[in-house]
Amino acid sequence: MTQETITPGSTPDWRSVGAVLFDLDGVLTPTAEVHMVAWGEMFNAFLATVDDEGADTSEYTDADYFAHVDGKPRYDGVRDFLASRGIELPEGSADDDADEVTVRGLGNRKNLAFNEVLERDGVEPYPGSVLLLDHLAEIGVPLAVVSSSANAPAVLAAAGIADRFGVVVDGKVAATDGLPGKPAPDTYLAGAERLGVPSSQAVVVEDAVSGVRAGAAGDFAEVIGVDRGVGLETLRENGATLVCSDLAELVPGGPA
Incomplete structure (x- = not known):
């Protein structure tokens, strides 16, 4: 896909997406x-x-x-x-x-x-991320968390959003299954497989260069970069097809 920045009317057509795979730290929660x-x-x-x-x-x-x-x-x-x-x-x-x-x-x-x-x-999820999670739940899009952290389940529980995700592929799962970490695409591919969705129909949402590179290497439908400090251009250069500053920008009718 061509690269673009979020503008009014440019939010993804979430109803056509098979699944969304989220990084955790810096995407859903400010634990980064x-x-x-x-x-x-x-x-x-x-x-x-x-x-x-x-x-x-x-x-x-x-x-x-x-x-x-x-x-x-x-x-x-x-x-x-x-x-x-x-x-x-x-x-x-x-x-x-x-x-x-x-x-x-x-x-x-x-x-x-x-x-x-x-x-x-403790930790609170980003309000804009909760808005997007609410929208995706409303239209029935399967969700997963793919995190390099072995602490992902504890963070999700502390943030009160553990029940939002059908699949969690974290550092412990990767170690147990022998999956190389980001920037290799294997953990994201495993997340899509566990949701029963081809990578070509799934979207990756990442804030880290290594994670964006992992999504770009995995033949995903879209790799959305969230700029929490890395820089929009850096995310684009490493494979993000769409970039934003907050996930609220990705909610139809939300802030642009």
């Missing part, structure tokens, strides 16, 4: 902000301990998040960020303690921080 804080605290504390003249130990920033971490499975994000700084660590194992200085230990350390913030502060 919680993730960003947790990643920043974890990486900056770790960088302060690195004693390697060849490594770049300058401060971890939001730019690092968007370039190396956003939308990816947790351990992939750790691995990619460390590589960008010239830091090598043992891989470790998924059950490493959070104080282990391994790729998976750092990932587990970040996960603890995220869960602490989620339990303390």
